[in-house]
Amino acid sequence: MPGSGRQTSRPAAGPGGRSDGRSDGVDGAATGPSGRPATRPTSRDVAQLAGVSQSTVSLVLAGKWTGRVSPGTAEAVHEAAARLGYRPNQAARSLRLGRTRTVLLVLPTLSSPFFGALYTGAARVAAGHGFRIVVYPWPDGAGPADNPFAAPHEAIDGILASSMAVEALSEFRGTPVVMLDSDPAGAAPTVDFDVADGMRRVAGHVLGLGHRHVGHVAADVDEWTFRSRGRALAAAVEATPGGRLSRVTAAIDVAAARRAAGGLLRRPDRPTVLVCDDDQLAAGAYKAARELGLDVPAGLSITGFDDVLLATALEPELTTVRLPAEELGAAGMATLLEMLEGGAPRSRSLPGELVVRGSTAPPP
Amino acid sequence: MPGSGRQTSRPAAGPGGRSDGRSDGVDGAATGPSGRPATRPTSRDVAQLAGVSQSTVSLVLAGKWTGRVSPGTAEAVHEAAARLGYRPNQAARSLRLGRTRTVLLVLPTLSSPFFGALYTGAARVAAGHGFRIVVYPWPDGAGPADNPFAAPHEAIDGILASSMAVEALSEFRGTPVVMLDSDPAGAAPTVDFDVADGMRRVAGHVLGLGHRHVGHVAADVDEWTFRSRGRALAAAVEATPGGRLSRVTAAIDVAAARRAAGGLLRRPDRPTVLVCDDDQLAAGAYKAARELGLDVPAGLSITGFDDVLLATALEPELTTVRLPAEELGAAGMATLLEMLEGGAPRSRSLPGELVVRGSTAPPP
DNA sequence: CTGGATCCGTCATACGTATTACTTGGTGCG
């Protein structure tokens, strides 16, 4: 709504044109409780104050005015903009440029500290580049039709996707994509954790403590990251003289892990350490150990993976691998923004860090 | 990826096909299967296909065409739109209407399942109304200057804010605001949990088990929700003959809670139950109990508040109050959308549910 | 003195939509 002095005009409707008293229902909320006029200043307002044309304002603020505008004029424009607190209207910008400075972040869920941290890292980088993030929760296994969230098709420049088949994104044909922590062999550039390296560190730690019979409580999820963890552990154990691996699988769930780990521990020749694919699985392993009267770590060592909040709430605290989720988000967003600016896609891997706490000790 | 319980996933490189070297974009197609240019169809394209004018398309798709367009024409428009897969350009819409269908969600952090769930509920409701959510992480106590995230000033219709002084939002003067789980006495409409009621349920439960000396492990955070919990607990205990309350405070942190609870338990006349303001505090109480050789629940009962993942990972599982975070987000968003459509602000309170698990028993 | 060349800017326009004012062909009615 035109509130302040604009002179261009030539309103087709005469002086009486603004008498509309619509009560249609889709109005409302235009003026806040404070009753201020509240029309945001436009580039034309800035132009008027600086005594130049709107196009000059646009040129100056875009920063590409060398050789077209004198330094003095440029300064005047900047000053006027600052005085009015001018912020460009994003809608107009998007309409003109065809780009929205918005990135879609696809996550299986936000109800997990891991993905929350991932978001935080991505948002920090995005904000630094003037980009906005819209989160698109996409539960695992859900098809586009099952999804309770409408995808904002129209308004994105790129996609940062975690845990989702690239094919499911077919709706966004032609949109640059960076995948997070998924199979690097896929079509899209990927930023992931070097989980194989992380698992090698775990293996090195427990084998170094003297363990030889290693129990692996694996996640019952057919995903690249877990397959990779399993392979790395198996390789490390096999490479050790006397090394031996027993594996059970469980859904990522405390109760399921307890049952699976219990089965493993009840075998006559039970392993002396349980390497778990995930901290939640480790929590289940704790429960199984307690059930069987095994002391951790004296009677049984346990390790996790991820280092979520849970890890330090357990007693004793859990030896695990810290995956820097926030850095993953940040690196992924940085990669995507590079692509959006015409750079070549570039995949990366982030190292995990072994955090040794109280749940591991030499075998009994 | 951690803790997500993912089911579906397959190697992105399918059998055959995707052997081209391109790696940017979901699918490299510059033109669709029909050979059309890659630009998204506009309302004019729809108009041309339907044999009508652009304004007719707009009228029909807006749904308010009764008496202005014949049913037959309307159907033709709908069909053409469907055939082209037309989606209105949001930027143009926003520019024209001055509204963005975007809501800012202010949260202290997303690295917590609670706020993640809150987001999920809010997003579900927003998506149902064609609104988009932009998350604005605002750590508690941070001023606007400290904030590493740039606020997208230009592009929001309303604000849903959790745990933040309304005054800190002064930047957004005139924008409708709904506060979540904060002091209902404030200026803005509020949706919160009836934590007083929840705490009364906890008190009723433990007092009903026969406990009389109640220890309160309170959060050392001066926030409405915690003050309210404390008052409700005190009132319930005082109203019970023989009831007695001992209180310690601790930062919301497992280690701090352990120290505080330990102090309480080492007193000569120690309480027989620890009512904790929060599940994390309860986790600390477990550790203190174990340290002192107290069995839970036989020697000491413990209760939490919030019912986060942690609650069932503890051994024994924690008796606590489930706060439906997702519903909070949904109710808050619903309230905000009502306001945006001109409705009167309306505050609400959501009840919590007592979840009795294994950590409470009659006093020894 | 004149015809470029160089500066420093402005004009006009398009992006895609929603909406208001207007047109047009038909119809009822006095």
Place this chain on the structure above:
DNA sequence: CGCACCAAGTAATACGTATGACGGATCCAG
């Protein structure tokens, strides 16, 4: 028959920005 009126649409416009096409000085060489 003439006029108003209705149904069914269409033309025109504005939202605020970015940018390519233009324009008026000023200066310099010939």
